[in-house]
Amino acid sequence: MNKYVEFKGTSNGLVLSIKPFESFEQILEGVKEKLDASAQFFQGAKIIGVEGFLGEEKQRVALYHLLTDEYNLEVLSLDPLMRMTKSEEVPSEVIEEEEEITEIDYKHVDYNEFDTKIVRHTLRSGMGVAYDGNIVVIGDVNPGAELSAGGNIIVMGKLRGMVHAGKFGNKNAYVIASKMLPTQIRITNVIARAPEGENIDELKPEIAHLKSGKMSIEEL
Amino acid sequence: MGEVIVITSGKGGVGKTTTTANIGAGLVNLGKKVVVIDADIGLRNLDVVLGLENRIVYDLVDAVTGECKIKQALIKDKRFDGLYLIPAAQTKDKDSVSEQQMVDLCNELRETHDYILIDCPAGIEQGFKNAIAGADKAIVVTTPEVSAVRDADRIIGLLEAAEIENPRLIVNRIRPDMVRRGEMMDLADMKDILAIEVLGIVPDDENVVISTNRGLPTVADEASFSGQAFRNIALRITGQEVPLMDLELDNTVMGKIKRLFGIGK
Known part of the structure; x- marks a missing residue:
C-alpha cells in the first residue's frame, strides 16, 4: 500500500490528502494504485481540493491530467484546502475580536x-x-x-x-x-x-x- | 559530607558575626571540624572577633579566583582545634565573587569539614545572594526590635524563594527584665510573626562586648550566661534536643546564692 496518498470523503466531494513525500513519482503511483484498486467506487467522483503540500505547478498539472484524462474524474480544484482558509479569511476576524476585548469597566x-x-x-x-x-x-x-x-x-x-x-x-x-x-x-x-x-x-x-x-x- | 549553614539577618548590627564566631567555636568544642567564612567583602569583621586579624595572608577572593589554594586561605584558630577561618577581602567589593564560585567553594570545603558557617553581610543585594548561594540551611538572627524582626521576615521570604527551606531563628540580645515590664517584644510575639522554628535565644550580656573586643568567643567562657546560650545552640545544630534557656533566671552572684538556699528564682 502506498502511504503517501489518501482520498478523504467530505459532503462536498473528495479531498486528496498528501503526506510529505520524497519524489513526485510516489504520489502519481499512489493515486494510480488507489484508483485502480476500487475503480467502481471512484466512478464520476468529484475532487474538491488537496490537503498537504503538492509541490510545483508542473506537478499539479501532471496530477490533474492523470485524474481527468486517465480516470475520468471531475476535478474542481487541486488547490490546498487548509491553507486557503487560514491565510485569507482568519486574520481580519482576529483583529476585530482583539479590539472588542480591551475595555472592561x-x-x-x-x-x-x-x-x-x-x-x-x-x-x-x-x-x-x-x-x-x-x-x-x-x-x-x-x-x-x-x-x-x-x-x-x-x-x-x-x-x-x-x-x-x-x-x-x-x-x-x-x-x-x-x-x-x-x-x-x-x-x-x-x-x-x-x-x-x-x-x-x-x-x-x-x-x-x-x-x-x-x-x-x-x-x- | 559537611553541612553548609548561612547566618543572616537582613538588618545590620544584630550580631551575625558574633553569632557565627560563637557557634563555630561551640561546634568545635563538640569535636566537629568547622570552617567559618566571612562573606562580607569590603567590611570584614569575623577575623577581628576571632582575634585572627594579624594572621591573614590570603582571603576569600584569592581562594575563589584561584590566586591561592583553598587550603592556603584557611586560617587555623590555635585556641580552638578544628576551627578554620576564611576571611573576607577588605580592599575589594562584593562583585569580585560570583554565586557559582561560592557554590564551588562550599562543595569543596564540605568534603573535608563537618560544618561550613557563612557570615552573611547585611542587606539583600549581591553580597547576600553570594552568601546564600552555596548554603543548605540558614540561621536567621534577629533582636527583639520591630525593625530587626521586619527585616528578618523579609530575609525568610527571600531564603524560601531561593529554596533554602525551614530557616531557623536565633533571637539575640533579649533583656528579660524589659520583656517582663512589657517594654520589649517577647519570644511569642516574634514567633507569631515569623512562624519559624526557634534555634536559640541569647540574653543581652555585656561580657559579649568585652570578649568580642578581646577576640575570644564568649562560648569558651564557662561561667557566661550568653556563652551557655551559644553552647546550647551548637548542641541543637548537631541534632540534640536541648530546652530553651529560662532567661528569667537571676544570674547575679546574689541570685546564685539564693538559688543555692532554695529561695528566689
Whole structure:
C-alpha cells in the first residue's frame, strides 16, 4: 500500500490528502494504485481540493491530467484546502475580536462574580500581590507585605500588612481577615489605620467596608 | 559530607558575626571540624572577633579566583582545634565573587569539614545572594526590635524563594527584665510573626562586648550566661534536643546564692 496518498470523503466531494513525500513519482503511483484498486467506487467522483503540500505547478498539472484524462474524474480544484482558509479569511476576524476585548469597566464590575486569585502561603515583608479581581490569602499577611485588588480581599489568617481593595474605585469592595491588624487599609481612595494598642490573641474575623464614604470595621 | 549553614539577618548590627564566631567555636568544642567564612567583602569583621586579624595572608577572593589554594586561605584558630577561618577581602567589593564560585567553594570545603558557617553581610543585594548561594540551611538572627524582626521576615521570604527551606531563628540580645515590664517584644510575639522554628535565644550580656573586643568567643567562657546560650545552640545544630534557656533566671552572684538556699528564682 502506498502511504503517501489518501482520498478523504467530505459532503462536498473528495479531498486528496498528501503526506510529505520524497519524489513526485510516489504520489502519481499512489493515486494510480488507489484508483485502480476500487475503480467502481471512484466512478464520476468529484475532487474538491488537496490537503498537504503538492509541490510545483508542473506537478499539479501532471496530477490533474492523470485524474481527468486517465480516470475520468471531475476535478474542481487541486488547490490546498487548509491553507486557503487560514491565510485569507482568519486574520481580519482576529483583529476585530482583539479590539472588542480591551475595555472592561472595572469600576462597575460585580466583583462577587469575578476572577479570584488564591495565594496559598504566608506573605512576608517585601512580598506583594496585585490583581484586577479578588484576592484570597490562605496564610498570614505580615507587616511590610502589600495586597492590592480590584475587588475584595479575604485573608484566612492574620492581616498585619497593607491592603488596598477596590483599587479601580469600586465602593462596594470589602476586606475580610481572621484577625484584622493591618498597617493600613485602603478601600478605593479611603485610607484608614488599625486602632492602636488593641491586640487580642484569639482570632476574631472582621470585615472592613465603606459605610457612607467612611471606613467601618465590624465583626463578621 | 559537611553541612553548609548561612547566618543572616537582613538588618545590620544584630550580631551575625558574633553569632557565627560563637557557634563555630561551640561546634568545635563538640569535636566537629568547622570552617567559618566571612562573606562580607569590603567590611570584614569575623577575623577581628576571632582575634585572627594579624594572621591573614590570603582571603576569600584569592581562594575563589584561584590566586591561592583553598587550603592556603584557611586560617587555623590555635585556641580552638578544628576551627578554620576564611576571611573576607577588605580592599575589594562584593562583585569580585560570583554565586557559582561560592557554590564551588562550599562543595569543596564540605568534603573535608563537618560544618561550613557563612557570615552573611547585611542587606539583600549581591553580597547576600553570594552568601546564600552555596548554603543548605540558614540561621536567621534577629533582636527583639520591630525593625530587626521586619527585616528578618523579609530575609525568610527571600531564603524560601531561593529554596533554602525551614530557616531557623536565633533571637539575640533579649533583656528579660524589659520583656517582663512589657517594654520589649517577647519570644511569642516574634514567633507569631515569623512562624519559624526557634534555634536559640541569647540574653543581652555585656561580657559579649568585652570578649568580642578581646577576640575570644564568649562560648569558651564557662561561667557566661550568653556563652551557655551559644553552647546550647551548637548542641541543637548537631541534632540534640536541648530546652530553651529560662532567661528569667537571676544570674547575679546574689541570685546564685539564693538559688543555692532554695529561695528566689
